[in-house]
Amino acid sequence: MTNNRVLHALQAKQTNEDIDGKASYGKWSNVDLEPTPLNARNWSGWYFFAFQFSIAFSPTTYNIGSSLFAIGLTWWTITVASFVGTGLCCIVIFFNSRGATWYHIGFPVYARISAGIYGSLFFIFIRMIVAIFYMGTQTYYATGLDFLRAINTVVSGVVPPMVYIADLARYGNRPRDVWPLVAGLFISKPAVILIGLFTTAAGAKHFGVANWNLWDLYGLIFDELWGPGTRTLIFRGAIVQCFATIVTNVSSNAIPIGCDLNGLFPKYFTIVRGMMLCHILVWPVAPWLLVNSAQNFLTFLGSYLCFISPIVAVMIVDYWIARRGNVHVPSLYRPEVGSPYYYTKGVNFRAYVAWVCGVVLVISGISGAIKPGSISQTAVNVYNCGFVLSLTAGALVYYTLVKIWPVQIYPTDTHEGESKAWESMIATEGFFLDDEPMPEYIKEKVFFGIEPVGTSGLSEGGDMEKAKHG
Numbered sequence: 274m275t276n277n278r279v280l281h282a283l284q285a286k287q288t289n290e291d292i293d294g295k296a297s298y299g300k301w302s303n304v305d306l307e308p309t310p311l312n313a314r315n316w317s318g319w320y321f322f323a324f325q326f327s328i329a330f331s332p333t334t335y336n337i338g339s340s341l342f343a344i345g346l347t348w349w350t351i352t353v354a355s356f357v358g359t360g361l362c363c364i365v366i367f368f369n370s371r372g373a374t375w376y377h378i379g380f381p382v383y384a385r386i387s388a389g390i391y392g393s394l395f396f397i398f399i400r401m402i403v404a405i406f407y408m409g410t411q412t413y414y415a416t417g418l419d420f421l422r423a424i425n426t427v428v429s430g431v432v433p434p435m436v437y438i439a440d441l442a443r444y445g446n447r448p449r450d451v452w453p454l455v456a457g458l459f460i461s462k463p464a465v466i467l468i469g470l471f472t473t474a475a476g477a478k479h480f481g482v483a484n485w486n487l488w489d490l491y492g493l494i495f496d497e498l499w500g501p502g503t504r505t506l507i508f509r510g511a512i513v514q515c516f517a518t519i520v521t522n523v524s525s526n527a528i529p530i531g532c533d534l535n536g537l538f539p540k541y542f543t544i545v546r547g548m549m550l551c552h553i554l555v556w557p558v559a560p561w562l563l564v565n566s567a568q569n570f571l572t573f574l575g576s577y578l579c580f581i582s583p584i585v586a587v588m589i590v591d592y593w594i595a596r597r598g599n600v601h602v603p604s605l606y607r608p609e610v611g612s613p614y615y616y617t618k619g620v621n622f623r624a625y626v627a628w629v630c631g632v633v634l635v636i637s638g639i640s641g642a643i644k645p646g647s648i649s650q651t652a653v654n655v656y657n658c659g660f661v662l663s664l665t666a667g668a669l670v671y672y673t674l675v676k677i678w679p680v681q682i683y684p685t686d687t688h689e690g691e692s693k694a695w696e697s698m699i700a701t702e703g704f705f706l707d708d709e710p711m712p713e714y715i716k717e718k719v720f721f722g723i724e725p726v727g728t729s730g731l732s733e734g735g736d737m738e739k740a741k742h743g
Contacts, residue, residue, distance in 0.1 A: 300540065321452075321454035329461030332514050337469060339486075343485035348471075351466070357424055358431075362462075369438050371598070374451060400581070405526070421661070425578065425661075432577065434454075435581070436584065440528060476493065487514065523548075534551075579663045584667075587627050591680070594672060597694070600698060623671060627666075637652045701719065
């Protein structure tokens with residue numbers, strides 16, 4: 274009896290008030306995995322813009338510019354790379370946020386579309402591990418082909434938002450709400466990288482050493498210019514860095530990890546519970562040795578790109594090309610034959626083949642980056658182009674596979690013949706009119722005249738009008 278009570282207390286809330294208090298989508302869902310309720314979609318464009326600026330001034334972003342300078346890259350290489358790399362990230366975020374904004378689902382559920390309901394679990398696990406180590410790096414600081422390498426490093430600093438954008442975009446109302454985040458990223462990211470570059474360059478000229486680590490630079494300044502004015506300025510700078518670190522840790526790491534644990538164990542984890550466990554796990558895995566030098570820091574940033582980029586590529590190609598923006602939301606919670614996201618025993622092997630190709634292409638260069646001379650320079654050069662190559666390879670392989678073996682768009686029932694025109698499902702946010710459960714506000718949208726989709730068996734003429742008005 275006691276064990277049953279403990280188990281019941283640990284179980285996550287399974288219902289959403291928008292679905293009449295019922296367990297709406299089954300065991301593969303809970304209140305955090307369901308589509309975002311209407312009253313929670315309150316992120317305007319300015320919310321997204323302000324969010325990006327608040328996380329931009331973190332030590333990790335600063336250290337990108339300072340580390341690249343410390344290993345000998347020229348100022349103009351770093352400057353151009355900061356804008357090119359950030360621009361590439363902006364493009365990826367733009368493409369990867371649209372589906373989540375229209376259908377209001379976070380990454381753990383969004384990943385089921387392209388990878389399959391069971392297949393998504395591995396991709397969720399990878400993102401969770403990356404976020405834990407990334408948070409460890411942030412927490413630690415709070416306490417060759419040069420141009421392409423610089424781009425690779427710049428992009429690696431923006432990996433979290435490229436992947437977790439669905440977790441934020443679900444709270445918007447339309448894709449253009451996310452555009453200010455893209456603009457804010459393109460402005461703020463290069464700005465902070467250049468601050469790191471010019472500060473390190475000035476420090477190298479004055480002190481004779483290029484301190485890539487901001488806190489070491491502060492120490493040198495204190496040693497030479499100790500006084501009330503210096504202490505005040507350093508304090509203000511440290512406050513900005515600490516604030517940005519806290520915001521980044523919560524938004525870019527803790528929340529995604531909470532979402533991932535929520536997706537992996539929906540019966541026991543909510544987003545908040547996952548965030549709490551994240552703050553416990555981060556201390557034993559904090560990568561102290563990986564960030565004790567500029568070279569190690571850059572290697573660490575670049576190494577996880579090869580694992581994440583193909584995942585993003587698959588998600589983009591799947592939504593924009595394979596499905597033409599059409600998602601059937603209830604099927605995302607049904608691991609059963611007939612569901613378009615069940616694929617082969619719940620796994621989309623097309624996605625896994627594309628992911629493996631993207632990873633294998635560049636992963637061998639990691640050893641050469643860590644221990645120079647241990648592998649051919651060609652492999653290291655390929656690794657330094659990791660983001661562009663792994664993203665492109667993953668996208669091309671997945672595109673080829675879905676052209677040869679097209680994916681199933683709708684459930685194999687009376688809705689198989691529904692329109693596959695571009696984003697024809699967004700009018701009812703991924704629901705057919707006969708779906709159960711269906712949020713009440715969607716029924717109201719249909720009742721008040723918004724044209725429905727998925728009215729199987731009805732003609733497009735008078736019968737459609739009858740469906741609109743009940």
